[in-house]
Amino acid sequence: MVMTHRPLLAILLPLCAAGLILCTGRRPNLRDTWTFLAAGGQCALVLSLVPAVVAGQVVDTAYVELLPGLALQLRADPFGLLFALLASGLWCLTSLYAVGYMRAGQYPRQTGYFACVAVALSATLGVAFAANLLTFFVFYELLTLATYPLVVHRRDAEALAAGRKYLAYTLGAGQCLLLALVWLQHLVPGATFQPGGVLAGKAAPGVLVALCLLGFLGVGVKAALMPLHGWLPAAMVAPTPVSALLHAVAVVKAGTFGCIRLLHYVFGLDVLQALGADMVLASVAGATILLASVRALGESHLKRRLAYSTVSHLAYIVLGAVLGSPAALAGAMFHMVAHGCMKITLFFCAGAIDIQIHRLDIATFAGLGRQMPITFGALTLGALGLAGTPLCVGFISKWQLGLGALQAGHAVFLGILVLSGLLNLAYFLPILLTAFFGPGGSGAPSREARALMWMPLALTAVLSVVLGIAPNAGPGLYHLAWQAVGQIMPGTAPMLLGGAP
């Protein structure tokens, strides 16, 4: 056991930055420097934890005791670190993009915006490093509160309505999660997250069913499982960098992260299988994958289409987590990374388009691909990746998920994955066809957005290809996912294409 305060520092750093941002609101350049410093510093802190965790050490520090035997406790395990790396890494790129976007669009209230994003990233890292459900819950609620002002950033009636919906869903779910948490503490006092779960043999089946329902209602809202997804398309009224970082990566991934934590670190898959709850959850996830893809087909607004695509892809992660085979679980964990990289690219593109032509109706993109080749090139890479094209990162996770479905003996879910891939193409290809081969020349000629915007989106697009070719590049995210799987299901070895490592 290693004691280090680096996880805490990674959480506190953005909080301090938020304070500084609020104090220096009148000097935009100085203010935005704090964001860059916090994002870079947080990323460096998280990266510095990688060697210890990869070496198999448990980094675990308990702070003030909040309830009997239950402290505010932070722990860096492979799965948490995976999520932390994803969130803080993408925050660095998003900060660059957001500065470009907010300045190009001359958005009001930028100080509040950057402060809230910093608090949200602090909360996200708290979620990632939480060692018990109480700590998780504290940061999970903070994440909700910090993102609410971002959703209502425009302050008009539509934004306020979306904000109310957002809070009703997420804080309502918070109450369910709280009840599950109190109950858990009542059944297993002082329980921390343990690979394989802590609830086996601790409660009667009836109690477990109730706990399951409460817990998954609690995390299912942020994971946007249908029918709990209604807030996500509505939240697209937020500025695009928010949609990109928070509603494609941090917030929704905190939901799926919570699903996996609950499934494999609190309940344990055996308990759920004994209840039959795993197949219920898998069916819900399977249905969400297909239904959300179909809903995406019907949306003509780019951001809303992306939102439904997000709903669908989040369900991939939940599906992989409940199938119960090592490959599916690794696929689910890695899909958090894969989907994060690809979807953030797509949202960055949407933001760039919005800034240039002030419209996001797909029909108005005709010919735009020839005028904004970098943006639409990145959009193409992201879209193809999400559909599961080889050499893109989406392929790796999807392959694992499909393989896992077969391993678990549920070929029907492989069918759903394939069908969903086709639906992905069906809702992305028209965008690309319109943009590259549409008539064009109808409106004023457009060009690429400013460098501060196109560079981050090109980077994330390249990143999604690099990770598709070498999933272990950089900090070894793919390896981390397998390491986490190895802890949950001892005796499994990493696989890439189905055989030995």
Next chain:
Amino acid sequence: MTAHVPALLVVLPLLAAVLVPLLALRSVPLAQLIAMLSVGGVILGAGLALRRVLIHGTWHYALGGWAPPWGIEYVIDPLAAGMALLISSMALPALLYAGPVVAAWSAGQVGAFYSLFLLLVTGLLGMVVTGDVFNLYVFLEISSLAAYALLATGGIRAVVATFRYLLIGTIAATFYLLGVGYLYAITGTLNMADLTAQLATLHTSSAFVVAVAFLAIGLAIKAALFPLHAWLPDVYTYAPAPVSGFIAAVMAKVSVYALLRLLVFVLRAEGAAGQALLLLHWAAVVAVLAGALLALAQQDLRRMLAYSSVGQMATIVLGITLGTPAALLGALLHMLNHAVMKGCLFLALGGVQWRTGQVQLADFVGMGQRMPLTMAAFGVAAASMIGLPPTAGFFSKWYLLTGALEAQDWLAVLVLVGSSVLSLIYFFRVLEVAYFRQPGVQALQRELPWRMLTPMVVLATLVVLLGVWNQVIVTQVLQYALPHGVAWPRT
């Protein structure tokens, strides 16, 4: 000197109450200083008493040297000392806050105001430290009479509200007195410890049922337990801000304390006392939701806070009547937490009203920009009322929920969760309007004077600190304040 701390807790503010109106005629600031110093002395004394009883156990103090059960006895256990500390600690910020509010009044009015305020504090302190059921009645009347007079200083609407409160309050006090009379008729004693000793004779007597009924109804009216809450909304709404900040924080709680003291500590929840707790339990279940729903229906924010108090007082009663250790801890912790957060809310709201004259929800547009610190304090306290971690309200809700789960009382679990969802709606509504609605014209920022700002900022900070370090309070104080060896039937 320290040997007489129990008496000083009551005598100090009483003396100051006599002295302050005279001093005010010469120098108002001096009178204010003396008022605050006396309350500061009480805080110190209550702190000392708490420390002593935690180390040496319950402190029995015979007033005037007359031995109980003939003389009046003050009994300080951890619960009483904690309550005394809470009452005096909430009185100090309210007194500081009152300075600018009374600045325009004449010296005579100011003196009367501070004197009445100190009498109110005296009465409430007396109620918690006394070990004599009749003496409790006397202090109940002292605090009530002082409260009636204080409320009446709030303008013409307040006078009507006060008259109504006076009628209802007098009926409640009379109910209590009748209950005491019956107890005295059966046992011939007024001393609490003596009553407990004679329980065996007591609960075989049929008059005991009548006595308990009168006591419980009288105190339930005073504690504003729905449907006996009718006096509370008007009173909290029309009282001057420092007064509503103080009475909303502690006054109804002292009556809940008296209920807990009598039914559980003194009568050991035996016979009719146990049945009374059961009835109170059902009343509380209804009242938690009724208070929250009524709060939701209000446009006047003072009334919203008042109805929220109705619901929260019921939450505390619910915790007490659930009776499991966690639920009792939750109820006691919530007494503390709710006092701090509701006090903060009323002071903040009163500040907004004092500065801008606005109390209607619709007029709060842009208030976050106009009075940033005041509204920030309001926001923190509201988050705690909703029960968001890591504020204090979260942890009392935690213990109450654990208690309900321990008792396997699923209805109570639902009611507690439902109440925090409702409070989420009605508090969030205010924050949305104050921070996120666009004001038509940009209003200028105008904060309150420091004497009004400091108390609410301190209380808001305390809301967070009490949350993060709640374990210190629970493990080092509250768990010693629980009634031991008492169990009551619940179905």
